[in-house]
Amino acid sequence: MTSTTPTRDALGLPIFKEHHQVSPAEIAIGVIIGRTSEFFDFFVYAIASVLVFPALFFPFVDALTGTLWSFAIFSLAFIARPFGSLVFMAIDRAYGRGTKLTIALFMLGGSTAAIAFLPSYTDAGMTSIWLLALLRLGQGFALGGTWDGLASLLALNAPEDKRGWYAMIPQLGAPFGLIVASLLFAYMVASLSAADFLDWGWRYPFFVAFAINVVALFARLRIVVTSEFEHLFRTRDLQPVSVSSTIRTEWRTIVIGAFAPLASFALFHMVTVFPLSWVYLFTRETPTSFLLIEAVAAAFGVVAVVASGRLADAFGRRRLLGACAVGIAVFSGFAPQLLDAGTVGEIVFMVVGFVLLGLAFGQSSGVVASGFATEHRYTGSAFTSDLSWLLGAGFAPLAALLLSVNFGLIASGAYLLSGALATLIALWLNTELAGRK
Numbered sequence: 001m002t003s004t005t006p007t008r009d010a011l012g013l014p015i016f017k018e019h020h021q022v023s024p025a026e027i028a029i030g031v032i033i034g035r036t037s038e039f040f041d042f043f044v045y046a047i048a049s050v051l052v053f054p055a056l057f058f059p060f061v062d063a064l065t066g067t068l069w070s071f072a073i074f075s076l077a078f079i080a081r082p083f084g085s086l087v088f089m090a091i092d093r094a095y096g097r098g099t100k101l102t103i104a105l106f107m108l109g110g111s112t113a114a115i116a117f118l119p120s121y122t123d124a125g126m127t128s129i130w131l132l133a134l135l136r137l138g139q140g141f142a143l144g145g146t147w148d149g150l151a152s153l154l155a156l157n158a159p160e161d162k163r164g165w166y167a168m169i170p171q172l173g174a175p176f177g178l179i180v181a182s183l184l185f186a187y188m189v190a191s192l193s194a195a196d197f198l199d200w201g202w203r204y205p206f207f208v209a210f211a212i213n214v215v216a217l218f219a220r221l222r223i224v225v226t227s228e229f230e231h232l233f234r235t236r237d238l239q240p241v242s243v244s245s246t247i248r249t250e251w252r253t254i255v256i257g258a259f260a261p262l263a264s265f266a267l268f269h270m271v272t273v274f275p276l277s278w279v280y281l282f283t284r285e286t287p288t289s290f291l292l293i294e295a296v297a298a299a300f301g302v303v304a305v306v307a308s309g310r311l312a313d314a315f316g317r318r319r320l321l322g323a324c325a326v327g328i329a330v331f332s333g334f335a336p337q338l339l340d341a342g343t344v345g346e347i348v349f350m351v352v353g354f355v356l357l358g359l360a361f362g363q364s365s366g367v368v369a370s371g372f373a374t375e376h377r378y379t380g381s382a383f384t385s386d387l388s389w390l391l392g393a394g395f396a397p398l399a400a401l402l403l404s405v406n407f408g409l410i411a412s413g414a415y416l417l418s419g420a421l422a423t424l425i426a427l428w429l430n431t432e433l434a435g436r437k
Helices: 005-011 024-051 053-057 063-074 076-095 097-115 126-143 150-156 160-191 194-199 201-224 227-234 243-259 262-270 273-282 287-315 317-340 342-361 374-392 396-407 409-429
Strands: none
Touching: 024 053, 024 063, 024 097, 024 126, 024 150, 024 160, 024 201, 024 273, 053 063, 053 126, 063 076, 063 126, 063 273, 063 396, 076 097, 076 126, 076 243, 076 374, 097 126, 097 201, 150 160, 160 201, 160 287, 160 317, 160 342, 194 201, 243 374, 243 409, 262 273, 262 317, 262 342, 262 374, 262 396, 262 409, 273 287, 273 317, 273 342, 273 396, 287 317, 287 342, 317 342, 317 409, 396 409
8 A cells, every 4th residue: 555546545635647746836835734733733732731731730739840740741742753753654664655644643633632631630630640641642653753755845846046945934834833822822811711711711722733633634645645746755755764774874964963953943942832831930921911922923933934045045054053053042141031021021032032943943954954865865854853853842841941940040041052052063063064055
């Protein structure tokens, strides 16, 4: 069984003729829809980790401790993701990409939607916490199977002088997903009483996540099962191969690729998940107000991601990433204190943070993808992305909150600084990227 005619028939998709060509615009739409759905799932869980889960699943401890436990469970998805890649790559090789994506996205959406049905600690005791952890592992495991190669296909179709522009397109899904998730939660919090929100209101965004995943699945399969994509698959440009063989032959590229984007990945949670927790726990700012600030700042992030494409093509991706890493290192020295400077300080922190994030994150995908041998590009890029998220972002909210509580907000910048230094070292070591424009 492959992801060709059988998959099309089973899913009710049109069977494209061999001469059908997929335009870069079609690929871009599929990429953006797919990434937005994944990040929406991610941010729905992240926001609930601050506003809902501490009270619902950890009422036996204080709010700070409950949030720390919630962030510990939050990190489980990043641990499970590489294992998901291992299993789903095997499914990809055996049954095709369409089958893999269908299973992975239904598992991702199912795990997310199932969280909406969880009982509270008051109703089920420790069972509710174990179920939350299990479903979070399910989200991460499924996310390891959502790698569809569309970003690589987009890069393969990119003109030589527009590689930075095409590289930023998949990254737009992150700020789009955050904007939708933040506005949805802001609406629910503002419209409902605290009791109703904690009882049933918080569950609604998790149902929406499942619906978005279904739409994204068909949007992506419409591209994946086309003859052009299958041709690239057959010619080994996007061939899934054994993860073990990829690690064995490409381990240097994987290590450099995992560390090169750490500055942007560490900053990712420093301007999305962590500030919400700090403001909610230690300031008088309402969740609705900060979620709106976050949505507006994410809009600045969209503009910055787009700008990163132009800047990378004009000055080179390595120079842009290096400059962003330096900027993030400087930002880490003073920015966290802005969270204690009232609404104006919060706005400055979020907007500046998202501009830096957009410029760096916009070029973080495929930082060293071109360094992989052709037959390992598809598998190597997926596994490298998993490791980058694990090392750079998986424990960021937990580490930042722990450091801030024990040593002051300035200490949370140390985590961000470490990511910036890792990026600079990786870029220096990556001689292949250094030799490129």
